[in-house]
Amino acid sequence: MTQAKDIDLALDREGTHGLGAELTFAGALSFLRRPYTKDVRGFDVVVSGVPFDCAVTNRPGCRFGPRAIRAASTTLAWSGGAWPHEGDPFEVLKVADYGDCHIDVGAPAEIAHAIETHARNLIAAGPSLLTLGGDHFISYPLLKAHAAKYGPLALVQFDAHSDTWREEGRRIDHGTMFFHALEEGLIDPAHSVQVAIRSGNPESHGMTIIDANWVHENGPAATIARILEVVGDARAYLSFDIDCLDPAFAPGTGTPVCGGLSSWQARSILQGLGDIDFVGMDLVEVSPPYDHAEITALAAATIALDYLTLLARRKMRAAA
Numbered sequence: 001m002t003q004a005k006d007i008d009l010a011l012d013r014e015g016t017h018g019l020g021a022e023l024t025f026a027g028a029l030s031f032l033r034r035p036y037t038k039d040v041r042g043f044d045v046v047v048s049g050v051p052f053d054c055a056v057t058n059r060p061g062c063r064f065g066p067r068a069i070r071a072a073s074t075t076l077a078w079s080g081g082a083w084p085h086e087g088d089p090f091e092v093l094k095v096a097d098y099g100d101c102h103i104d105v106g107a108p109a110e111i112a113h114a115i116e117t118h119a120r121n122l123i124a125a126g127p128s129l130l131t132l133g134g135d136h137f138i139s140y141p142l143l144k145a146h147a148a149k150y151g152p153l154a155l156v157q158f159d160a161h162s163d164t165w166r167e168e169g170r171r172i173d174h175g176t177m178f179f180h181a182l183e184e185g186l187i188d189p190a191h192s193v194q195v196a197i198r199s200g201n202p203e204s205h206g207m208t209i210i211d212a213n214w215v216h217e218n219g220p221a222a223t224i225a226r227i228l229e230v231v232g233d234a235r236a237y238l239s240f241d242i243d244c245l246d247p248a249f250a251p252g253t254g255t256p257v258c259g260g261l262s263s264w265q266a267r268s269i270l271q272g273l274g275d276i277d278f279v280g281m282d283l284v285e286v287s288p289p290y291d292h293a294e295i296t297a298l299a300a301a302t303i304a305l306d307y308l309t310l311l312a313r314r315k316m317r318a319a320a
Helices: 062-073 108-124 136-150 177-183 212-231 263-271 295-319
Strands: 045-050 095-100 128-133 154-158 193-197 208-211 235-241 277-284
Touching (some): 045 108, 062 128, 062 295, 108 128, 128 136, 136 235, 154 177, 193 212, 263 295, 277 295
Parallel strands (some): 045 128, 128 277
16 A cells, blocks of 8 residues: 655655656656755755846746746656667755745835845755756846856747847836846856847847757757857856747746747757756746646656756766
């Protein structure tokens, strides 16, 4: 007979390694059934949610994104492995779920600082940070926290929009935050690349743009080669806006744009970026109220798992 302690792996897991069987429709919803803990010392990666969507310019709802991504991840958190990757990445990588960043929606001017402080405290304890959004504005305080530790970073951005539109003031907006990050020196533009862009912007700010049509015409292999060429040996931060995908593959997002990548294209490209020294990632703009049958949340959970397998492979190579 199954004992109660065997039901919630997020709470009662013995050890931190490995995938394990659990009911996909029940149990505590940590990301990929990783253990919940507030003590992240000794972990390789810590997952945290930022349930913020006060900077959206179209459809709201991505404050519910972290919860939806965790729920969708239960179908991936089983002992069959992380297809198409060989083996179990969690036999190599110690990953914890910290829970969500606390934000006070009644004090919007303080939210960016709260997110930055939250991220600084987590990465100061040692692990790298995988953040589930939330709208894309959260990348700005996250980049500030990472740049404080690592210096200016190469940005690898999967997105339908450039999010670098120039503005004179300082607004809380999910379309201008990378402009401000560039202005503040958080991003190294010479080694940064934007993938699947399909929105107009007269300024590249020195970053390499690989628009969606280029990906469609040249394929994942050529896209991988171009990204690796641009980033080189630089330390990098990965920001994946789910609207990078075509609305057919990610309907649940705030500003969908037709002509985007398929889930297969995005995964194929990401799986080829194992030589990049990623120090952190965010996955943003999943809006469950506009999703259907968890299509978008499942895509997001899968892409986050692909990222973790990259880190696992990199750790194995370093140990060899």
